[in-house]
Amino acid sequence: MIKVAIIDDEQDSRNTLRLYLNELYQDIEVAGEADDLETGLALIKSTNPDLVFLDINMPDGSGFDLLERLPHKNINVIFVTAYDQHAIRAFRYSAIDFLLKPVDPEMLVKAIEKFRKKVDFSSLQQRLVTLLANKNTxxxxxxxxxxxxxxxxxxxxxxxxxxxxxxxxxxxxxxxxxxxxxxxxxxxxxxxxxxxxxxxxxxxxxxxxxxxxxxxxxxxxxxxxxxxxxxxxxxxxxxxxxxxxxx
CATH class of the missing domain: 2.40.50.1020 (LytTr DNA-binding domain)
Known part of the structure; x- marks a missing residue:
């Protein structure tokens, strides 16, 4: 199962995203939700999600602030926001994708596909490195x-x-x-x-x-x-x- 965390201060947005994920995917599990930065940080640390859907504008800071505070930076993020002016900065954080609210289910599917491709590629790289590390090649x-x-x-x-x-x-x-x-x-x-x-x-x-x-x-x-x-x-x-x- 793919563990997902949703961090967004808007309840309706979280509900919609969770509904789409539950309807579209059998191998994706929403491990938890948070509505601000502090609970979001705690959620990521406690659940270690494979993928995070992250809002940018929240009452106690931005999604970018949350990423800066994480002890490890290699986290898979899909930004979800009502403001497209953040798109360029989002991709500087190596975001997998950037979804505008209200989330379009077709765009969500495309974003999940990007995530799967990245995970598959990283897995291939790791298998290759492990194989070669044990050989004199x-x-x-x-x-x-x-x-x-x-x-x-x-x-x-x-x-x-x-x-x-x-x-x-x-x-x-x-x-x-x-x-x-x-x-x-x-x-x-x-x-x-x-x-x-x-x-x-x-x-x-x-x-x-x-x-x-x-x-x-x-x-x-x-x-x-x-x-x-x-x-x-x-x-x-x-x-x-x-x-x-x-x-």
């Missing part, structure tokens, strides 16, 4: 394409660029692959494989760094002459990673 990751998955050697990834909820992979052979998942998914997956996130938007493979340029944060030049800025707060960590690379 180079690490591969699965990149979803329109026709299935492309399996890429981690060592052949030169760098990755975040574009909102999307990530572009730049491979050693010059190929570019755009996938519909945020960069943080891959940062966690590639952790410990000589990758370093030098900027909120850039994850690089240390193997391909040929030069560092001084500056407030500085920048790196990769072997294909791509120049990437380093965030000031990540400069020290990057230089340390380079000093220890290969050791």
């Amino acid at each position: 180079p690490k591969k990751i699965a990149l979803p394409t329109t026709g299935g998955y492309k399996f890429v050697l981690a060592e052949n990834i030169r760098h990755c660029v975040s574009e909102g909820n999307y990530t572009t992979f730049f491979l050693y052979n010059g190929e570019k692959i755009l996938v519909c998942y945020p960069l943080k998914e891959y940062e966690e997956l590639l952790e410990g494989d000589n990758f370093y996130r030098v900027h909120q938007s850039h994850l690089i493979h240390l193997k391909y760094v040929k030069e560092y340029k001084k500056g407030e944060g500085g920048s790196v030049i990769l072997d294909d002459n791509t120049e990437i800025q380093i965030a000031r707060r990540r400069k020290e960590g990057f230089l340390s990673a380079m000093m220890n690379y290969g050791s």
Whole structure:
């Protein structure tokens, strides 16, 4: 069963969403509901839901405030709100989808499908990582394409660029692959494989760094002459990673 939490200060909105979920899905269970931030936080901590339907405007703060207060950020969220001006900010939080009130059941179905695809993809990645971790073989990751998955050697990834909820992979052979998942998914997956996130938007493979340029944060030049800025707060960590690379 998929456990769902609904956090919304409007009773009618919660009732409607719960009704749709109960009518449309046999494998989705509403684990609990909350009508403000504090009870919402407690609900998430106590039920550990697979998916959260989260209102943005609530009496004691916003849904964004709730996400900032969570000890772990890897939570599947579908925002539900009456105000579409929040959409851009919502996707900066890697939301699965953004539903406007009153919720359209067809749009709800599409949002649930996006959630299922994300969960299936994450499960595939984890199975692949577990398999390869037990074998003396180079690490591969699965990149979803329109026709299935492309399996890429981690060592052949030169760098990755975040574009909102999307990530572009730049491979050693010059190929570019755009996938519909945020960069943080891959940062966690590639952790410990000589990758370093030098900027909120850039994850690089240390193997391909040929030069560092001084500056407030500085920048790196990769072997294909791509120049990437380093965030000031990540400069020290990057230089340390380079000093220890290969050791």
